[in-house]
């Protein structure tokens with residue numbers, strides 16, 4: 385996209401944006417807390433800080449409308465192994481970020497997933513314990529308006545007839561030698577299949593932007609973080625007309641998502657920021673998956689059930705293969721017009737952290753002339769072994785649920801972008817510390833799934849929002 389075209393799109397969309405109160409046309413802005421990105425992470429932090437009376441400025445590269453021109457700012461250049469997926473589709477440059485696309489499927493992780501090295505032989509243990517994370521998960525569920533997926537956390541869950549009654553499912557899993565770490569059920573009851581918060585379309589951005597101490601600034605692209613020793617001094621930005629804008633903050637929090645955040649750090653210095661131990665961008669993980677679709681004549685759902693979909697999930701680790709990562713199985717049932725049911729068994733495979741899988745600085749440039757992200761990504765041996773085992777189980781399970789009529793092709797991405805600014809208790813092993821502060825800096829923080837040191841079996845949004853709220857509480861005290 386040409387620079388002029390990008391700027392025209394930005395200016396036009398700004399003109400029709402009804403609610404943003406711009407903080408003036410001055411070439412520099414200042415706030416106590418400056419947040420980059422208005423997705424779930426950024427808005428959760430802004431909301432909490434504003435409620436604590438803090439002065440917050442949110443800088444967002446997109447606006448109310450997402451346009452192809454704006455999306456090109458998220459283009460990702462293929463790295464040394466090529467790319468099987470167009471990563472510009474994995475995130476949205478828009479107010480509300482990628483929450484406009486997410487599907488609200490975000491169960492809690494099992495404890496063992498966070499104790500990854502000590503209990504599974506994979507990657508590293510998280511520097512935050514399951515006990516420390518748990519209360520924030522509950523708060524994030526409330527804020528995102530997603531219903532806790534495990535019956536122990538949510539007694540109002542619809543009982544799932546399949547998991548309750550299917551001894552075949554149980555014995556199948558047991559025969560395979562798989563260990564259940566969690567088996568639960570939850571319904572997605574909304575007619576749109578969305579039972580969670582979409583920040584822009586549900587008005588959450590408007591609510592937060594109306595808080596007394598918040599200003600949301602759309603069409604403001606953050607191009608570089610400017611450092612002064614250990615302090616992040618300011619952000620070098622381009623406003624909606626492409627003019628330079630300097631934004632200063634006492635505390636700067638990067639919430640640009642799993643690829644744009646490491647990209648911004650790479651573009652902020654010759655060797656990037658936070659790259660003291662060569663981990664910036666490294667350890668990137670996605671969430672490969674396969675769907676098996678089928679149809680059964682005799683329904684499993686009880687007659688008259690109102691829920692259009694009921695999911696069951698089991699997180700499985702094969703104890704015979706130390707180091708083999710987890711599979712999340714997700715069974716969906718939907719009434720068909722012929723009195724039977726459509727079935728789907730989805731498997732999501734955890735990817736292991738690997739230093740060679742990395743977001744790096746690209747050679748191609750965006751409309752403002754800044755390097756795009758380049759992605760080196762391939763499946764490792766542990767990933768392939770986990771996928772083979774998990775898929776075998778998925779196939780057998782799907783055949784128990786109903787004849788499989790249509791398998792989907794293997795997909796390398798589920799848009800769950802983790803690991804590229806990983807959290808570590810030792811600066812030699814990561815980019816941020818357990819408080820999400822970039823190692824070696826005093827006031828630069830990251831809230832994103834990019835801080836996950838392991839990929840996890842479950843999707844990321846609940847956990848990244850929990851971490852964001854924990855960070856905001858830490859900063860507000």
Ligand SMILES: Cc1cc2nc3c(=O)[nH]c(=O)nc-3n(C[C@H](O)[C@H](O)[C@H](O)COP(=O)(O)OP(=O)(O)OC[C@H]3O[C@@H](n4cnc5c(N)ncnc54)[C@H](O)[C@@H]3O)c2cc1C
Nearest residue numbers: 421423424425445477481482486487489606640641843845
């Ligand atoms: C189709 C799809 C389905 C999904 N389904 C699920 C699901 O079922 N469950 C689940 O848990 N997750 C799901 N996800 C993932 C989920 O959407 C993300 O985990 C979540 O939105 C990440 O939140 P975030 O705030 O970290 O980043 P984002 O939501 O990506 O927001 C980042 C924001 O930062 C802005 N930004 C980035 N860089 C800059 C910059 N330099 N300057 C200014 N602004 C910048 C972007 O424009 C964007 O608005 C799905 C994603 C997709 C694409």
